[in-house]
Amino acid sequence: MPKQVHLAAHFPGVNNTTVWSDPRAGSHIEFDSFVKLAQTAERAKFDFFFLAEGLRLREQGVQIYDLDVVGRPDTFTVLAALAAVTTHLGLAGTINSTFNEPYEVARQFASLDHLSDGRAAWNVVTSWDAFTGENFRRGGFLAEGDRYTRATQFLATAAELFDSWPADAVVADKTSGVFLRDGSVGGFQHTDQHFDIAGRFNVPRSPQGRPVILQAGDSDGGREFAAATADAIFSRHGTLVEGQKFYEDVKRRLPAYGRTRDSLKVLPAATFILGDTDADAQEKAAVVRRQQVSGATAIKLLEQLWNRDLSGYDPDGPLPEIDPDVSDSHIAKGRASVRMHRDPIATANEWRARAEAEKLSIRDLIVEVTNRQTFIGAPATVATEINDLVQQDAADGFILVPHVTPDGLDEFADTVVPLLQERGVFRTEYSGPTLRDHLGLEVPA
Ligand SMILES: Cc1cc2nc3c(=O)[nH]c(=O)nc-3n(C[C@H](O)[C@H](O)[C@H](O)COP(=O)(O)O)c2cc1C
Numbered sequence: 511m512p513k514q515v516h517l518a519a520h521f522p523g524v525n526n527t528t529v530w531s532d533p534r535a536g537s538h539i540e541f542d543s544f545v546k547l548a549q550t551a552e553r554a555k556f557d558f559f560f561l562a563e564g565l566r567l568r569e570q571g572v573q574i575y576d577l578d579v580v581g582r583p584d585t586f587t588v589l590a591a592l593a594a595v596t597t598h599l600g601l602a603g604t605i606n607s608t609f610n611e612p613y614e615v616a617r618q619f620a621s622l623d624h625l626s627d628g629r630a631a632w633n634v635v636t637s638w639d640a641f642t643g644e645n646f647r648r649g650g651f652l653a654e655g656d657r658y659t660r661a662t663q664f665l666a667t668a669a670e671l672f673d674s675w676p677a678d679a680v681v682a683d684k685t686s687g688v689f690l691r692d693g694s695v696g697g698f699q700h701t702d703q704h705f706d707i708a709g710r711f712n713v714p715r716s717p718q719g720r721p722v723i724l725q726a727g728d729s730d731g732g733r734e735f736a737a738a739t740a741d742a743i744f745s746r747h748g749t750l751v752e753g754q755k756f757y758e759d760v761k762r763r764l765p766a767y768g769r770t771r772d773s774l775k776v777l778p779a780a781t782f783i784l785g786d787t788d789a790d791a792q793e794k795a796a797v798v799r800r801q802q803v804s805g806a807t808a809i810k811l812l813e814q815l816w817n818r819d820l821s822g823y824d825p826d827g828p829l830p831e832i833d834p835d836v837s838d839s840h841i842a843k844g845r846a847s848v849r850m851h852r853d854p855i856a857t858a859n860e861w862r863a864r865a866e867a868e869k870l871s872i873r874d875l876i877v878e879v880t881n882r883q884t885f886i887g888a889p890a891t892v893a894t895e896i897n898d899l900v901q902q903d904a905a906d907g908f909i910l911v912p913h914v915t916p917d918g919l920d921e922f923a924d925t926v927v928p929l930l931q932e933r934g935v936f937r938t939e940y941s942g943p944t945l946r947d948h949l950g951l952e953v954p955a
Pocket residue numbers: 561562563564565604606634635636637638725726727728729730731732733744745746779
């Protein structure tokens with residue numbers, strides 16, 4: 511039996527993968543857009559719909575960075591509304607464990623799981639930066655090194671709350687007048703380094719017992735956290751060699767927690783560009799890359815590495831000769847990519863050498879170094895690539911990120927999904943009502 515492919519739909523994000531200026535692009539705020547993408551994903555029998563979430567708008571040069579989409583409605587509100595217009599699709603929300611509290615988050619996920627009849631998933635993220643923390647009047651209260659200690663304790667606390675009501679707690683017997691089987695349900699008492707809470711949880715046990723847990727951190731600590739607690743990982747390693755390396759790295763951590771290889775799904779993010787032929791798709795991909803990196807975007811992304819105002823530079827001209835400013839005062843705030851440039855001067859030297867060797871302008875270079883297009887080709891090519899990556903243990907499936915909202919998944923649903931179904935590696939019908947059913951996961955005892 512070949513492995514089954516898992517697929518999820520990422521609502522296009524707040525980065526330059528999303529081309530909001532495309533003539534076909536619609537709203538990123540109106541509910542109709544969320545409904546359209548979710549219903550397309552459900553029609554195509556996807557496992558789940560995925561919402562990323564940032565808790566602070568990005569800024570660059572003390573202005574909101576608005577070359578990409580800015581401003582999104584709240585995750586729980588959107589997912590709860592989607593629960594009413596879908597029937598099987600999983601609903602995954604990204605909720606931060608640094609700036610929230612377990613009692614509130616557990617209530618929200620247990621409620622979403624009830625409203626959706628067992629389709630809730632929680633992508634536990636740990637962004638800890640002081641810039642985001644200002645929104646919560648907490649500033650930088652958590653050191654980077656403590657982000658997974660808090661996340662682990664947060665999740666353990668939430669699990670106690672989810673488990674605090676037995677499934678048969680509510681009797682509601684009209685004849686006898688008995689509502690609860692036992693008036694002591696929901697009690698909890700939890701004390702650790704980050705939380706000291708006691709009381710009663712007030713949401714009865716939900717259909718999945720606990721929401722499906724996703725994890726998206728990439729560091730060693732993040733991978734260990736995933737191995738200990740997650741049902742699926744949202745990774746950024748979607749190519750064969752990198753994917754296999756990551757896949758093996760996280761799966762080999764599972765036995766230490768008494769877990770089987772199947773109990774943790776690895777789902778890299780992936781973009782796609784389809785065409786009538788492979789050549790046609792390549793042509794389209796080149797056009798989309800230029801849409802994703804306008805001249806203005808190229809300069810802004812360059813500024814993030816250089817940590818300097820480069821607005822005077824011509825995006826069609828050469829890279830700056832001046833070196834990056836390596837002092838602390840970052841020109842860009844609230845961006846993961848800023849933290850990813852660990853050695854800006856070395857990276858700048860590499861970029862300059864590459865631009866000179868390949869005769870690339872600033873914009874050409876940024877198009878190359880920020881390239882995140884995963885699958886490019888005719889539907890049959892893309893179906894083969896996806897299936898090969900899954901069968902060769904580079905992934906268990908993919909979280910697909912269309913570049914246009916909300917119609918960007920239609921072509922994939924209509925052309926690639928039927929090919930995966932023909933090959934017997936993707937469901938033609940849902941086998942059960944809950945997201946745990948789709949992912950082949952047990953309900954926690
Ligand atoms: C593919 C991917 C998607 C992520 N999406 C989000 C997100 O939507 N919101 C967020 O606050 N952090 C997001 N993160 C950040 C991580 O959850 C995590 O907080 C961050 O990567 C720091 O952890 P690390 O050092 O283990 O990587 C994402 C990370 C990855 C790899």
